[in-house]
Amino acid sequence: MVTIKDVAKHVGVSVATVSRVLNETGYVHEDTRRMVEKAIQELNYTPNEVARSLYKRKSKLIGLLLPDITNPYFPQLARGVEDRMQESGFRLIFGNSDESEQKEQDYIQTFVQNNAVGIISSTNFPGMESYRRLNIPVVFLDRISSDRPAVYADGREGGRIAAQQIIKRGSRRIAVLQGPAHIRPAQDRFQGAVEVLQDTGVAYEVIRTASFALTEAEEKAKELFAAFPDTDGVIASNDMAAIAVLHEALRLGKKVPEEVQIIGFDDIPLIGLLSPPLSTIRQPAYDMGYKAAELMIRLIEGQPVEQQNIQMPVEFVERGSTRENPEKRRE
Amino acid sequence: MVTIKDVAKHVGVSVATVSRVLNETGYVHEDTRRMVEKAIQELNYTPNEVARSLYKRKSKLIGLLLPDITNPYFPQLARGVEDRMQESGFRLIFGNSDESEQKEQDYIQTFVQNNAVGIISSTNFPGMESYRRLNIPVVFLDRISSDRPAVYADGREGGRIAAQQIIKRGSRRIAVLQGPAHIRPAQDRFQGAVEVLQDTGVAYEVIRTASFALTEAEEKAKELFAAFPDTDGVIASNDMAAIAVLHEALRLGKKVPEEVQIIGFDDIPLIGLLSPPLSTIRQPAYDMGYKAAELMIRLIEGQPVEQQNIQMPVEFVERGSTRENPEKRRE
Structure with missing residues (x-):
């Protein structure tokens, strides 16, 4: 050596x-x-980076915490973060929280013990004491907090668009899946959808979910059609939930989109290949990760940060789980 | 503090x-x-882990290198590694190589600089000088090397099964997608399939691919049907390639599985929801990651390791991109 x-x-x-x-x-x-x-x-x-970090009191390690990398939405975020970090020579210590507060605390603690100089977190617990105690920069990703820098998509607008599109395309008895109550972007989506449904006076029911996990989504999909069998439109809290709803609807012999329309949220890979391909509200996941890394680097380097909260635009991706737009047909 | x-x-x-x-x-x-x-x-x-690691000359960090976390096969491997590592208090420094030798070298170097005590790598370059120079344990994951511990699935048996199944179900002009030539498991799959095809005397063509990336798979799928339009069965190098072939076949108006049967490899999430759902050879990705982590921990702790190379079983998952087994019909 x-x-x-x-x-x-x-x-x-x-x-x-x-x-x-x-x-x-x-x-x-x-x-x-x-x-x-x-x-x-x-x-x-x-x-030796360890010796150097002791000398300079600085490492090039960033902690990255995501709920679950096997949910196809999160690898996109992770790639965005990593690609930007790599450009500036930073490396990621990575962990999945499984939406567990204990696991999240453990990871934060070990990030600090390994001298991470910053933490990017898609936390389920933004108000957690562990974050408040940190004296390194924290950026929330796909999450919103009043006292921390954050990068997220415009959930409220996404929810509004989803409701507008599903109504415009003819659904009149709509079920809205409400994501985890303590996660801001999920609640923003929900609020946005409900706003539009109330404004237009369309009948709707709310199905509450506690997590983004697929197993729970499958149960909720069953509950949905059991409790409200005449539902003709579903606004899902994310694509995984939408997939579960799609499966349950098809299993019950319902035609999608003729009898039930479904709109997801995220635009994860492969949903365009489902049958029918899933219409959804697209979040720019890779770009969100990239921006969060950029914001983190500015914070670490002590550069001025004009925008502490970066809200990214969303858009409707029209595929086969929604019917044709009648306004378009008339054109 | x-x-x-x-x-x-x-x-x-x-x-x-x-x-x-x-x-x-x-x-x-x-x-x-x-x-x-x-x-x-x-x-x-x-x-402070850094101070401790200087004192003890040991950290609790493991480097994990994967080709690309946005390929849905790899998050499963990563979760398996992480879950086992977490049980023993180890943390992962994580990077994507994008199958680039330069990126892989850079990551290995920074893993060492950050005092990683071991490296688990789904390398595309198992013979690379950077691995030979390391004096910390290395475990190859989903890769095979003669001089390193490794955890991988039985690719040859997987290839054999794929060929047997596609022949049994009636394909007679088969195209085999050959994965990256320098990656052992990919070549084992290919060899296994070719062995069976030669033994049974069924006509086959080989399409060579250089990487596992989806963009390349899309090009190769186009080439395949342009060069061999009467192909009635495709053994793909992995599920992403199989999806590309499925899409191209449907685009050309071919009926799957009636006119073309397709078998993938991996069994990534969501392919059971495609139309038609994809038949494939399943690798136990999560378990492979878990086993690799277990092997690594034994190596770090200096425990005896009975098996340096752990080969995991594969199995045929029958779905809608292959026809019914005529033997079964007769029963």
Whole structure:
């Protein structure tokens, strides 16, 4: 293993000089700096980041916490975060919380113990004490908090669009799946949809769900059609829930979209290949992750941050689980 | 911030004693140990892992390298790894290689710089110099190497089963998608399929692909039907490739499975919901990740490892992209 001493010896300077070059501290003559950098390359010397982080009190590690990477929505967020972080040489310590407060606390603690310089979290518990105690930057991703920087999609507008589209396309007895009550974007979607339903006076029922997990979604889908068998439109809390509803509707022999229209939320991969392909409200997940990483880097580097809360636009993606827009047909 | 000194003062022992308890080194009287542990809890003291790792020369970080987390196969592997690691208090530094040798090298280097105590890698370059130089354990996941511990599925048997099933169900002009030539499990699948095709004397063509990326799979699917329009069965290199083939077949107006049968490999989430649902060879991805983590922990802890190479079983999952088994019909 090549050490800093080997580098110093190779160039004929002191270890302190090599250290100054590595840490970009203090004065080093330009020629000396070049020689040291050349020696580092030639000897293939890789400074020990742990030792450096102790010296500089800074690592290049960022904690990333997501609910569950096997939900196809989250890998997109993770890729966005990672790609931006990689551009600036940061690395991710990664964990899944499974929407459990205990797991989330454990991860935050170990992020700190491993000297993470920032945490990006799709938390289910934004008000948790563990976040308040941190003295490193935190960015919430796909979540909203009044006292923390955050990157999220415009859930309320998404909910409004979903309701407008499903009404316009003819649903009159609508079920709205309400996502976890303590997660702001999920509630914003719900509120947006309900606003439009109330304004237009269309009948609707609410099905409450506690998590985004597929198993719960399957139960709720069964409950939905058992309690309200004449439902002719479903606004789902996310695509996984929409898939569960689609499956249950088909299992009951209902025609989608002729008898029941379904709109999801997220636009996860492969839903365009389902039968029928799922109409949904698209969130720009990759871009959200990328922006969150960008915001985090600015915070770490102490750069001015104009916008603490970045709200990204959503859009309706028309596929086969909704009927044709009659206004369009007339054109 | 509570320090080790505060803990020592609280109990009335020396810092060295607290350190011995923390690091499980040297003799500490049982009563003293209990008092120290109680104080650590009461004061909510979290030892700095970086300082500890410098002292003990050990961190609890494991590097995990996957090709691309947005390919739905890999989150399952990642979850398996993480869940097992979490049980033993290890954390993951995570990166996507995008099947690029340069990115893979960069990640390995930074894993080492951050004092990772082991690396689990779904490498595309198992022979790479960077792995040979490491003096920490490496476990290859979903990959095979002659000189490294590895966890992978029985690709050859998978390929054999795919060919047997597609022939048994009536395909006679078969196209085999050959995955990346430098990845052993992909080649094993291919070899297994070709073995059976040759043994049974069924006509087949080979389409070579360089990566597992969906964009390439889409091109190859177009090439396939352009070059061999009378193909009546496709053995795909993985599910993403099978989805691309399915889409292209349907686009060309071919009936699946009546005119073309398609078998994938992996059994990623949601393919059972496609139209038609995709028949495939299932790999136990979550279990593979879990086993790889288990193997890694044994290596880190210096425990005896009976099996350096763990081969997991595969199975045929019958869905709608293959026709009924005529043998079954007769029963």
